[in-house]
Each structure stands twice: as C-alpha cells, then as structure tokens.
Amino acid sequence: MNSFYKKLDELKILISEISPDIICLQETNFTNLNTAKVPNYNDFSKHRPTGLRASGGVTTYVSSIYPSKEIYISTHLEVIAVAVKLNDIEPNQHTFTDKDIENIIKQLPKPFIITGDFNSHNVSWGSLSTDSRGKEIDKILENDDLVLLNNMEPTRINPINGNFSNIDISFANASLAQRLNWSVLHNITSSDHFPITGDLSLKHFENKVSHIDKSESQNTENLVDQLTETIISVANLTIGKTKSKNPKPKLPWWNHDIKNATKEKTDDLKKFKKTNKLDDFILLKHLRTKSKFLIKTSKKSSWEKFTSSILKENTDSKSVWNKIQSLKGLRRNKKINLIDPNSNQLINKPDQIPNNLGEYFYNNSSDNNYKQPFLGYKQKCEKETISNTSDKNCHDQRQINQEIKIQELTHSLKKCKSNSPGPDTIPYVFIQNFGTRTLNLLLNIYNRI
Numbered sequence: 103m104n105s106f107y108k109k110l111d112e113l114k115i116l117i118s119e120i121s122p123d124i125i126c127l128q129e130t131n132f133t134n135l136n137t138a139k140v141p142n143y144n145d146f147s148k149h150r151p152t153g154l155r156a157s158g159g160v161t162t163y164v165s166s167i168y169p170s171k172e173i174y175i176s177t178h179l180e181v182i183a184v185a186v187k188l189n190d191i192e193p194n195q196h197t198f199t200d201k202d203i204e205n206i207i208k209q210l211p212k213p214f215i216i217t218g219d220f221n222s223h224n225v226s227w228g229s230l231s232t233d234s235r236g237k238e239i240d241k242i243l244e245n246d247d248l249v250l251l252n253n254m255e256p257t258r259i260n261p262i263n264g265n266f267s268n269i270d271i272s273f274a275n276a277s278l279a280q281r282l283n284w285s286v287l288h289n290i291t292s293s294d295h296f297p298i299t300g301d302l303s304l305k306h307f308e309n310k311v312s313h314i315d316k317s318e319s320q321n322t323e324n325l326v327d328q329l330t331e332t333i334i335s336v337a338n339l340t341i342g343k344t345k346s347k348n349p350k351p352k353l354p355w356w357n358h359d360i361k362n363a364t365k366e367k368t369d370d371l372k373k374f375k376k377t378n379k380l381d382d383f384i385l386l387k388h389l390r391t392k393s394k395f396l397i398k399t400s401k402k403s404s405w406e407k408f409t410s411s412i413l414k415e416n417t418d419s420k421s422v423w424n425k426i427q428s429l430k431g432l433r434r435n436k437k438i439n440l441i442d443p444n445s446n447q448l449i450n451k452p453d454q455i456p457n458n459l460g461e462y463f464y465n466n467s468s469d470n471n472y473k474q475p476f477l478g479y480k481q482k483c484e485k486e487t488i489s490n491t492s493d494k495n496c497h498d499q500r501q502i503n504q505e506i507k508i509q510e511l512t513h514s515l516k517k518c519k520s521n522s523p524g525p526d527t528i529p530y531v532f533i534q535n536f537g538t539r540t541l542n543l544l545l546n547i548y549n550r551i
Contacts, residue, residue, distance in 0.1 A: 106130040106138050106161070109293055113140075116297055120287075124186060125163040128219045128295075132159050146172045148182045160218070175209055177202060183210060200241035207248075213278035215251075215300065220271045228254035228268040239271060247531055249279035251300065255286040258295045270298060277535040278302075280336065310336060311540045322550045329543060330526070337528050355397070355404035363393040452525075505549045511541060 106113075106127065117125070117140075125143065132138065137147045143163035150158035164170040164186050173183040179198060183206070207216070223229035224236030226243075227250060243250055250273045256266035272284055287297040314328045367389040374382040412422055440449040440458050449458055469477055493499055518530040536544070 106132065110138070112293070116287075120299060122299070123165045123168060124184075126217055127161045127163070128159075129157075130159045130161045131157055132161065137161065142166050144170055146170075146182050146184050148180055150180060173210065175206055177206055179206075181206060185211060198235070198238065200238045203238075203242050207242075213275050215272065215274040215278065215282070217251075217270070217272040217298070217300075219269060219295065221269050222271060223267070223269065226250065227252040227271065228256065243273060247275050248273050249276050251279060251282060251284035253284060253286075256296070257286055257298060261294050270295060272298065272300065276529075276531045280532065280535065311537075311543055314543065316543060316546060322547065325550075326547055329540075329547065333528060333532075334526055337526075337532055354408065355400040357400055360393065360396050360400060363389065363396050367393050506545060508541060508545055511545050511548070 113125075113127075116122075125140070130138075130147070132147055132149050137145055137149075139145060140163050142165065144166055145161055145163050147161040148159060158180060160180050160182050162182050162184050164184055168186055170184050170186045173185050175181045175183050179202060203216075207214075210216075220235060220239060222235035222239050223231055223233045224240055225232055226236075226240060229236065232240075242248060250271070252268065252271060254268070256268055257270035258267045259265070260267065273279075274282060281302055283301040285299055285301075287299060310332050311329070314325070314332065316325065367386065370382060370386045370389055374386050408425065412425055440455060441447070442449055442458070449455060469480075472480070515530070515534050518534065520530055523529040
C-alpha cells in the first residue's frame with residue numbers, strides 16, 4: 103500500500119464493491135502505538151521495529167462475523183498469521199530462503215493460504231525472467247501439497263516506466279487450492295499494486311460433477327471420459343504447474359564439491375592451453391588428482407549409504423526393488439518408440455503406440471502361426487463346456503463378487519503415497535481431497551467395471 107492512510111479512501115471503495123471477508127495489506131506504515139481500525143473488521147498487525155520513521159509492516163483485517171485468532175510465528179520476516187486460513191507475508195526488505203517459508207508453513211494449521219509481495223520474479227507465474235527470490239519460491243512449490251494460485255496476470259505496475267510485473271505471489275495447500283478462484287482486479291488506484299481476490303467456492307468442483315449423467319443407461323466409457331475431463335479441467339484451473347530448473351543428478355554420488363573441482367580443472371586446462379606455463383600445468387595435475395579423490399570418496403560414501411538403506415529392518419520389497427532399479431539407472435518416464443515395419447517411420451504418438459503393440463501381439467498369437475494338428479486340438483478343446491465352479495455358500499467367492507464400499511475406496515486412497523502425477527499431471531493428493539459426491543461417482547464407475 104505504501105501508507106495506509108493515504109490509500110484509505112480507495113480501500114473503502116474496494117470494500118464497498120467486493121465486501122471481502124479478509125483483507126491483507128502490506129507496507130501499512132503503522133507504528134506500535136497506532137493501528138487503524140476498519141469498521142466491522144478485526145485487525146492483526148506486525149510493525150517494523152527498526153527505522154527512524156514509520157515504514158513497512160503488514161496487517162490482516164478479518165470480518166468480525168468470523169471468529170479469528172492470531173497465530174504466533176517465529177521468524178525474522180514481517181509476517182502476520184491468522185487462524186482464518188490466511189496469512190500475509192511481506193519479505194520485501196529482507197532476504198529469505200525456502201527454509202524461512204517452510205518454517206512458517208510448519209507452524210500453520212491446515213488448510214491455509216499464503217499471500218504477499220514477495221518481490222520475486224519467476225517465469226512460472228508470468229515474469230519475464232527468474233531471479234534468486236523466484237528460485238527460492240520455486241523450491242517451496244516443489245512440495246506436492248502446495249499449489250501456486252497465480253494465473254500469470256501482472257499484479258503491479260511500475261509508476262515510473264509503466265512496466266508490469268508479477269511480484270505478488272499466492273499459494274495454498276492442495277485441499278484448499280482446488281476450491282479457490284484467484285484473480286487480479288484491474289482497478290487502477292494510487293497504489294502501484296493491483297487488488298487481488300480469492301473467492302472460496304466450496305462446491306465449485308462438486309457442482310461440475312453433479313451435472314454428469316450418472317444414469318444406468320449411460321455408457322461406462324462415456325461416464326469415465328466425462329469425469330476425467332472434469333477433473334483435468336478443474337485441476338488445470340487450480341493446480342499451479344512448475345518445471346524444475348534443477349533436474350536430479352544422473353549419478354547418485356555427484357555433489358557440489360565434485361562439480362566445483364571439475365569446473366576448476368576445466369578452467370585451468372583452458373588457461374594452460376593459452377599460457378603453456380609449467381606452473382599452470384602443475385596446478386592442472388593437482389586439480390585432476392583432487393577431482394579423482396573427491397569422486398572416489400563420494401562414490402564410497404554413496405554406496406555405503408545406499409546399501410545401509412536397503413538392509414534396514416522393516417524395509418518392504420517394493421522399496422528394495424525401487425532402489426535396485428534406481429541403481430541400474432532405470433527411468434520411469436522413458437518414452438516408447440516403435441518403428442513401423444511397412445513405412446520404416448518412427449512411431450512415438452501416444453494414440454498410435456498401443457494400437458501398434460496390440461496389432462503386433464495379435465499377429466504373434468494368431469492361429470496362422472500354429473500347425474493344423476494343433477489347431478484341430480485347440481478347436482476341440484474350445485468347444486468343451488467349462489463347468490461352473492461358483493459356490494454361493496463360499497464366503498471368499500461372495501466377498502470377491504460384492505460391490506466396493508465407500509470405506510474401502512477412501513482407505514485405498516489414503517494409502518496412496520506416490521508423489522508423482524500420472525500422464526494427466528494430476529497428483530494423488532488432488533483425488534484424495536474429492537468431495538462426497540465425486541467419491542460416490544468414482545465408486546459407481548469402479549463397481550460398473
């Protein structure tokens with residue numbers, strides 16, 4: 103805001119237009135003895151203790167119709183957290199790391215929203231470039247339970263040159279993010295930041311599901327397609343997507359020390375090629391020896407750490423095989439490429455690969471591959487009547503044929519520990535937060551199949 107009292111009239115206009123339940127303000131310039139009151143709102147403030155004049159500070163106003171309580175946050179940043187699912191951060195005057203924000207998140211009850219002028223630039227939320235602050239926020243958003251709410255719209259206009267920027271960031275945990283509609287109001291005020299709204303619609307996704315035709319006459323495949331399309335469309339609106347700039351190292355023993363030593367060795371090699379001096383050559387040999395030593399030491403410690411993790415007690419077989427596959431360097435995201443034998447062209451489209459594989463296996467098991475005596479015996483066996491072994495009195499058979507219950511579905515979803523989304527880019531945590539109506543529809547589909 104850059105001074106509450108200078109922008110008070112415009113704030114009153116915004117309040118009268120949209121009647122927000124929660125208002126988050128930054129740079130209020132309040133002092134410890136002076137916090138402005140807004141009618142029908144409870145205020146929670148944190149002031150900047152340093153400086154010769156009033157500056158900085160954050161304040162959250164919560165509608166008095168809602169019970170609210172301040173949450174104490176241990177941090178050097180200017181933060182105010184309120185137990186009405188919102189906290190406001192203004193780290194504009196302080197450097198921060200992802201650990202600082204994680205420290206705040208750990209102290210918040212779920213669900214929560216975090217919003218503020220982070221003064222952070224990242225192409226992930228619409229900036230033209232990525233700075234160090236943006237990289238720190240990107241690290242935080244790698245957590246699968248956090249969702250970026252920004253929709254690439256600019257949140258600030260530079261009063262000097264008129265350039266737009268996206269420095270006001272909002273993110274929430276996944277269970278709340280899918281119910282939030284984040285938007286920037288294009289109201290030009292004397293503040294250089296645009297107002298941001300977050301409409302909470304608890305039934306947004308459920309209402310979309312309610313319009314799906316669930317009658318018995320509805321084809322199961324069409325029902326699955328409609329539900330899948332609804333999930334993906336809502337997820338695309340509510341789940342922020344980022345691409346990590348720091349891919350995992352290809353070698354398990356690779357570390358920063360080895361990286362730096364390799365760089366030093368490469369730089370000195372370039373220098374020696376230019377100067378051809380004996381001192382540079384001796385330094386190059388020293389750096390080569392140092393690099394070899396670091397690699398050998400790191401490989402040994404990495405192997406010891408790897409084997410000790412497998413030999414731990416109560417390690418399940420799945421974890422062991424996953425570690426063995428990682429040791430082999432197997433990658434799950436490896437694409438399947440086929441060669442069309444007729445045209446000798448590469449086949450790599452997702453819709454063509456299964457058709458070609460199916461055609462290959464069909465031809466491979468075709469009757470044309472068998473000799474006539476075997477085909478005669480095969481046809482004779484196929485004509486024999488298979489006796490029915492079902493027994494209504496058998497408890498196990500009755501259990502298998504019973505419909506899946508909602509308790510079994512929710513129990514199975516809770517056990518899903520995978521953090522990696524599938525080809526549709528939707529993580530399990532999104533499905534785990536389905537409402538009752540959506541879960542019942544999903545259960546209906548499973549029982550139809």
